[in-house]
Amino acid sequence: MSVKKKRKKMGMIIGLLLVAAIAAGVIVLLPGFGRLPRGERRERVLNSPNYRDGQFRNLEPSPLMADGKGRVHGMLEFLFSKKEGLRPDHPITAVRTDLRSLAPDSDLVVWFGHSSYLVQTDGRRALVDPVFLSAAPLSFLNRPFKGADLYRPEDMPDIDYLVITHDHWDHLDHGTVKALMPRIRTVVCPLGVGEHFEYWGFPKERIVELDWHEQASLDDGFAVRCLPARHFSGRGLNSNQSLWGSFLLQAPSRKIYIGGDGGYGKHFAEIGREFPDIDLAVLENGQYNEAWRYIHTLPGQLAQAAKDLGAKQVLTVHHSKYALARHRWDEPLKTEATLAADTTLHVLRPEIGEVVPLAAPQKADVPR
Secondary structure, three states, X not given: OOHHHHHHHHHHHHHHHHHHHHHHHHHOOOHHHOOOOOHHHHHHHHOOOOEEOOEEOOOOOOOOOOOOOOHHHHHHXXXXXXXXXXXXXXXXXXXXXXXXXXXXXXXXXXXXXXXXXXXXXXXXXEEEOOOOOOOOOOHHHOOOOOOOOOOOHHHOOOEEEEEXXXXXXXXXXXXXXXXXXXXXXEEEEEOOOHHHXXXXXXXXXXXXXXXXXXXXXXXXXXXXXXXXXXXXXXXXXXXXXXXXXXXXXXXXXXXXXXXXXXXXXXXXXXXXXXXXXXXXXXXXXXXXXXXXXXXXXXXXXXHHHHHHHOOOEEEEEOEOOOOOOOOOOOHHHHHHHHHHOOOOOOEEOOOEOOEEXXXXXXXXXXXX
């Protein structure tokens, strides 16, 4: 190639990079990116024992990429490497349920694919990490599997507690929460995430924002406690400026552990010891990679996490709707089947949209 052609090619590459940089700069100004904590909330963040050296930290050292390649390299590898079986070649089986007609005094859980689910117990409804419109800044970047996108915001009943475990796009969907805003009584989220909600028009008095090990009363007999998770946060260019977490929803008749995203760690056993009577644990199962082993639970670690918690029932989520990792789409379902074969665990295995009654089984004899 001549020097002239090389220069022309280099100029084109530089031009494309500049266009991409300008486009990225414009995109991050979209409302969906939310806003970094400011004012009193920023002061609270800075005073958190979990915020050190300019960002929130995990309890244990947790590099984002265990292979040392870095986040950008990992993203490029995901976008441009090819692998078969990332998406199903047939529609996902899903059940259409009229959620608004569910008896308010029935105790149940309905999973909507990925990490979105509705819990109804003791006359209250909690909706966790609802993503019904877009799981990415631009929806075409992360399309749901065919058949898995059966539910929309308008299908949801009135919600007492909207629980958000962290601010990643596949757990906090701007379009969904805006559409649901008139029907949400209280938002529950980790410290710093409330800034997004205020920016999007939610009244401050309707936001319950917690650091790890903080607890808030919600209603008579209802409380929520924020607990550690091993993950990270961020919707744009700034990472770990809001906290990620898991939650324990304490209702009059049961305790429900909302696991969120995160790698396996000592916190599971610590939570199990602190709360030895968890009725249902909802745990991450999917979108993992060996290089992400500190921030996502691997298949071989899931059973131990469940046993550490000692829950009477287990529901796995974070699968069957999006391809966010390079494993086959159905690997989490195989992991779930293996988990269900363990006689010390009681595993719920619903279809998307299926109503699962929360009848309390006998306490499982779970070795810790």
